[in-house]
Amino acid sequence: xxxxPPGDEALSVVALRAEKASEAPVKDWSAMLAxxxxxxxxxxxxxxxxxxSPRIKGYIMKLGLTEATAEELTQEAMLSVWRKTHLYxxxxxxxxTWIYTLARNLSIDWMRKQKYPEYDLDSWHEEAGEPPxxxxxxxxxxxxxxxxxxxxxxxxxxxxxxxxxxxxxxxxEIADRLSIPLGSxxxxxxxxxxxxxxxxxxxxxx
Amino acid sequence: xxxxxxxxxxxxFSYVAGALGQGPALVVASHLAMCNLCRQRCRELEAIGGxxxxxxxxxxxxxSTLASVLDRLDQDVIPEAAARPAPVxxxxxxxxxxxxVGDSLEDxxxxxxxxxxxxxDLPSQGKGITRLLRxxxxxxxxxxxxxxxxxxxxxxxxxxxxxxxxxTGDVADLDDQITHQPLVDSxxxxxxxxxxxxxxxxxxxxxxxxxxxxxx
Numbered sequence: 001x002x003x004x005p006p007g008d009e010a011l012s013v014v015a016l017r018a019e020k021a022s023e024a025p026v027k028d029w030s031a032m033l034a035x036x037x038x039x040x041x042x043x044x045x046x047x048x049x050x051x052x053s054p055r056i057k058g059y060i061m062k063l064g065l066t067e068a069t070a071e072e073l074t075q076e077a078m079l080s081v082w083r084k085t086h087l088y089x090x091x092x093x094x095x096x097t098w099i100y101t102l103a104r105n106l107s108i109d110w111m112r113k114q115k116y117p118e119y120d121l122d123s124w125h126e127e128a129g130e131p132p133x134x135x136x137x138x139x140x141x142x143x144x145x146x147x148x149x150x151x152x153x154x155x156x157x158x159x160x161x162x163x164x165x166x167x168x169x170x171x172x173e174i175a176d177r178l179s180i181p182l183g184s185x186x187x188x189x190x191x192x193x194x195x196x197x198x199x200x201x202x203x204x205x206x
Numbered sequence: 207x208x209x210x211x212x213x214x215x216x217x218x219f220s221y222v223a224g225a226l227g228q229g230p231a232l233v234v235a236s237h238l239a240m241c242n243l244c245r246q247r248c249r250e251l252e253a254i255g256g257x258x259x260x261x262x263x264x265x266x267x268x269x270s271t272l273a274s275v276l277d278r279l280d281q282d283v284i285p286e287a288a289a290r291p292a293p294v295x296x297x298x299x300x301x302x303x304x305x306x307v308g309d310s311l312e313d314x315x316x317x318x319x320x321x322x323x324x325x326x327d328l329p330s331q332g333k334g335i336t337r338l339l340r341x342x343x344x345x346x347x348x349x350x351x352x353x354x355x356x357x358x359x360x361x362x363x364x365x366x367x368x369x370x371x372x373x374t375g376d377v378a379d380l381d382d383q384i385t386h387q388p389l390v391d392s393x394x395x396x397x398x399x400x401x402x403x404x405x406x407x408x409x410x411x412x413x414x415x416x417x418x419x420x421x422x
Contacts, residue, residue, distance in 0.1 A: 045279070054266060055260065058263050067265075071267070074267060075275050093253065094253060097249075097252050097256030100258070105224075116228075117228070117235035119301075120239065142253070143260035145257075164219065164223040168225045170230075171355060172404070182382050186381065189216040200250065200257070
């Protein structure tokens with residue numbers, strides 16, 4: 001989302017170690033998360049923790065919560081990862097996607113004191129017949145493509161994406177803040193969504 | 207169940223971003239529970255969320271935090287599944303809605319608005335309204351427009367309006383440009399789940415007069 005790559009941030013000890021760990025062959029976080037469900041291996045969990053917890057905390061702080069709350073919710077999110085891995089299906093989603101939805105729901109539940117309505121987070125295995133959404137072979141590449149696609153969005157589209165993902169603003173709130181009609185908010189989101197999905201699919205129309 | 211009317215891309219995007227109010231999010235989640243197509247669209251958008259998480263600015267997490275999480279890994283927790291109501295097979299109530307209304311639409315306390323029209327309000331935060339609306343065959347809702355969006359999910363029966371014909375599983379995802387008057391055309395009651403961001407705007411004098419009485 002920011003213009004600088006994640007590596008430019010002032011990193012913690014934990015994050016630095018995560019960077020060192022990645023000198024190992026390219027890790028497939030999704031395979032590791034799936035393996036965790038079977039092995040219950042603490043060392044594996046620690047590797048996942050070092051990679052994902054600074055990201056979860058970064059996301060929660062972007063939502064506007066205090067560092068103390070972000071710290072607490074990050075712990076809860078990582079505990080949920082440990083407890084719910086048996087529900088994770090690598091054929092359906094990348095590890096980062098599954099963990100994103102966990103962190104999002106925990107944050108909203110905390111802010112609203114009311115559970116964010118989930119459609120089937122806890123029953124991803126029920127529809128075994130469904131094809132995977134995407135060919136998720138290159139998760140890292142896909143993430144980079146989406147990040148680049150966001151940077152390439154026109155300002156007015158990037159703005160509504162940021163206000164949605166990081167500020168949690170509804171269409172009406174965005175319309176009020178930007179003093180534009182509701183329909184314009186929706187059409188900007190639709191346009192941006194289409195471009196980001198093309199980036200996910202690895203299509204480039206430019 | 208053949209679903210013909212789906213969620214607007216912008217609505218689905220905001221649901222995935224966690225940016226919908228509680229009521230609209232409930233309608234979206236309920237439709238997703240019924241609609242294979244929108245579920246697939248939703249998963250694709252969630253992958254954007256995952257990509258954002260991978261690329262986000264990192265926030266330092268200390269080793270002591272890791273240590274305290276590791277300490278808690280072995281704690282016994284009540285499995286979440288036990289805390290949830292078991293899904294009812296073949297229920298007309300989608301799972302996300304079941305935690306609000308239980309397993310029967312008949313046992314709810316329906317409040318009569320006018321002959322042939324009943325409502326059951328659901329608790330929701332914010333300034334909008336989230337409710338179940340039950341309308342008898344041949345009855346029409348009052349003509350109205352909206353400030354903000356109106357999301358309607360058909361749970362039982364069908365209706366037609368200026369936009370089209372809606373039956374079980376369909377979602378009407380309307381913005382503030384539309385004035386409509388849904389007319390129930392099924393031979394039994396039509397029941398739908400509705401979430402609005404703001405109170406409706408009635409376009410007839412009768413609607414304007416009765417609005418304060420019924421709290422619509």
